[in-house]
Amino acid sequence: xxxxxxxxxxxxxxxxxxxxxxxxxxxxxxxxxxxxxxxxxxxxxxxxxxxxxxxxxxxxxxxxxxxxxxxxxxxxxxxxxxxxxxxxxxxxxxxxxxxxxxxxxxxxxxxxxxxxxxxxxxxxxxxxxxxxxxxxxxxxxxxxxxxxxxxxxxxxxxxxxxxxxxxxxxxxxxxxxxxxxxxxxxxxxxxxxxxxxxxxxxxxxxxxxxxxxxxxxxxxxxxxxxxxxxxxxxxxxxxxxxxxxxxxxxxxxxxxxxxxxxxxxxxxxxxxxxxxxxxx
Amino acid sequence: xxxxxxxxxxxxxxxxxxxxxxxxxxxxxxxxxxxxxxxxxxxxxxxxxxxxxxxxxxxxxxxxxxxxxxxxxxxxxxxxxxxxxxxxxxxxxxxxxxxxxxxxxxxxxxxxxxxxxxxxxxxxxxxxxxxxxxxxxxxxxxxxxxxxxxxxxxxxxxxxxxxxxxxxxxxxxxxxxxxxxxxxxxxxxxxxxxxxxxxxxxxxxxxxxxxxxxxxxxxxxxxxxxxxxxxxxxxx
Numbered sequence: 172x173x174x175x176x177x178x179x180x181x182x183x184x185x186x187x188x189x190x191x192x193x194x195x196x197x198x199x200x201x202x203x204x205x206x207x208x209x210x211x212x213x214x215x216x217x218x219x220x221x222x223x224x225x226x227x228x229x230x231x232x233x234x235x236x237x238x239x240x241x242x243x244x245x246x247x248x249x250x251x252x253x254x255x256x257x258x259x260x261x262x263x264x265x266x267x268x269x270x271x272x273x274x275x276x277x278x279x280x281x282x283x284x285x286x287x288x289x290x291x292x293x294x295x296x297x298x299x300x301x302x303x304x305x306x307x308x309x310x311x312x313x314x315x316x317x318x319x320x321x322x323x324x325x326x327x328x329x330x331x332x333x334x335x336x337x338x339x340x341x342x343x344x345x346x347x348x349x350x351x352x353x354x355x356x357x358x359x360x361x362x363x364x365x366x367x368x369x370x371x372x373x374x375x376x377x378x379x380x381x382x383x384x385x386x387x388x389x390x391x392x393x394x395x396x397x398x399x400x401x402x403x404x405x406x407x408x409x410x411x412x413x414x415x416x417x418x419x420x421x422x423x424x425x426x427x428x429x430x431x432x433x434x435x436x437x438x439x440x441x442x443x444x445x446x447x448x449x450x451x
Numbered sequence: 452x453x454x455x456x457x458x459x460x461x462x463x464x465x466x467x468x469x470x471x472x473x474x475x476x477x478x479x480x481x482x483x484x485x486x487x488x489x490x491x492x493x494x495x496x497x498x499x500x501x502x503x504x505x506x507x508x509x510x511x512x513x514x515x516x517x518x519x520x521x522x523x524x525x526x527x528x529x530x531x532x533x534x535x536x537x538x539x540x541x542x543x544x545x546x547x548x549x550x551x552x553x554x555x556x557x558x559x560x561x562x563x564x565x566x567x568x569x570x571x572x573x574x575x576x577x578x579x580x581x582x583x584x585x586x587x588x589x590x591x592x593x594x595x596x597x598x599x600x601x602x603x604x605x606x607x608x609x610x611x612x613x614x615x616x617x618x619x620x621x622x623x624x625x626x627x628x629x630x631x632x633x634x635x636x637x638x639x640x641x642x643x644x645x646x647x648x649x650x651x652x653x654x655x656x657x658x659x660x661x662x663x664x665x666x667x668x669x670x671x672x673x674x675x676x677x678x679x680x681x682x683x684x685x686x687x
Contacts, residue, residue: 334548336545
C-alpha cells in the first residue's frame with residue numbers, strides 16, 4: 172500500500188509522467204530495432220554509434236547549441252559511414268567500429284574538458300555517459316519530439332516489416348530477387364541512429380546498447396518465429412523500462428542503470444525458461 | 452528465343468578477367484549444370500546472371516519475358532541463418548516479396564501460392580516449425596520453396612547439396628529433377644560432376660577459358676569430362 176501511495180504521489184509531478192512516457196517509447200523503438208541488429212550481427216554498430224552521439228553532444232555543449240540538433244545528423248552520418256566500412260574490405264568492420272567509437276569518446280571528453288564553462292565537468296560527463304538524471308529533466312518539447320520520432324520509427328518498421336525480415340534473414344536472396352538491400356541496410360542504420368540519440372536521454376551513451384540488445388536476446392531464448400520474437404521483445408523492453416523507472420524513483424537509484432539491471436534480470440529469467448522449455 | 456543468351460562474356464573482379472569469351476544459351480525447360488574447379492569463376496558467373504555483378508565484356512540477354520528479379524535463387528546457407536528465429540512460413544513467404552511491388556504486405560493470392568508450394572514439396576507440416584530446428588535437408592527444402600515463390604521460370608541453385616548426407620542428397624536431386632520436368636528451367640552450380648551427368652540436360656564446364664558447353668551426352672565423350680572425373684578419383 173505504502174509503495175502505491177508514494178508512487179501515485181510521484182505521478183502528480185509532470186516530470187515523472189514525462190519520464191515514463193519517454194521511457195516507454197524509447198524502450199519500444201529500441202526493442203523493435205534490436206532484433207534486426209542482433210540477427211544481422213550489428214550489435215557493435217549500435218555501441219559504436221552511441222559513442223559517436225556522446226562526442227556530438229560534447230561538441231553541442233561546447234558550442235552552446237541544443238544537443239539534439241548536432242547529435243542527430245552526426246550520428247546518422249556515422250551510421251551510414253560505419254555500414255559502408257563494414258562492407259568494404261580495406262578496414263575490417265569491427266576494427267572500424269572500435270576506432271570510431273573510442274575516437275569520438277576521447278575527443279568528446281577532451282572537448283568538454285578544454286572548453287567547458289561548467290564548474291562540474293566530471294558530473295556533466297557522468298550524466299551524458301550514464302544518463303543519471305536527464306530523463307527526469309525532460310521538457311514538453313523533448314517529449315513531443317520523442318513522440319514524433321517514435322511514431323516515425325514504428326511506422327517505418329511496420330511498413331517495411333516484410334522487407335526488413337527478408338534483408339535480415341538472407342541478404343543474398345533478397346538482393347537477387349530485386350530487393351534493394353543497400354537501401355534497406357541504410358534505412359536500418361539511420362533508424363538505429365535516431366533511436367540511439369533518443370535513448371541517450373533515458374540511459375546515457377554507454378548503456379544504450381543494453382537497451383537494444385537485451386530484450387532481443389531474451390525474446391530469442393523463448394520464441395521461434397520472427398514476428399513473435401519482435402512482439403515479445405517489445406513487451407519485455409517496455410516492461411523493464413517501466414519497472415526500472417519505478418524502482419529508480421522509489422529508491423533513488425540512477426534510472427539508466429536500473430533499467431539495464433531489469434533487462435539483465437529478464438534475460439536470465441528467459442534464458443532459464445528457454446532451457447527448461449527445451450528439455451520438456 | 453532462348454531464356455538466357457550469353458555471348459562473348461568476360462567475367463572478373465575490378466576489370467581483371469578470370470573467365471573470357473564465354474558463350475552459351477539456356478533454353479526453356481533446360482537443366483544446366485555449371486561445373487569447374489574452385490576459383491574457376493562459377494560463383495562469379497552465377498552472381499552475374501543474378502544481376503549482382505556486371506560483365507567485364509560481352510552481353511547477357513534475357514528472353515521469353517524473363518525479368519532480372521524473377522529468378523528463383525537458392526544461395527548457400529550463411530552463418531546468420533543457423534540460429535535465426537523464424538518460422539518456415541515466414542521464410543517461404545519472403546520469396547514472394549518480388550511480386551509485391553511497392554505494397555508493404557503480402558496479398559491473399561501470394562499466401563495461397565506459398566501454401567501450394569509447401570504442399571508440393573511436402574513441407575506443409577513444417578509450416579510453423581522454427582527454421583533453426585530443422586535438419587539440413589529440410590532447411591534446403593524450405594529455401595527451395597522460397598526460391599519457387601520468387602519465380603515461375605528459372606531457378607538458380609548454388610551447391611544445393613553441400614553438407615547433406617547421401618540419402619538426403621539423392622532425394623533433393625530427384626526433387627529438383629521433378630521441378631524441372633514441370634517446366635521450370637534449372638541452372639545449378641555444383642562440384643558434384645557425377646550428379647551433373649546423371650540429372651542435367653546440359654553441362655557448362657568452365658576453367659580459365661570455357662572448356663565445354665553442350666549436352667551431357669556430348670560432355671561424356673569430351674576430353675574435359677574425363678580429365679575432371681579422373682581428378683575426382685574415379686576410374687571411369
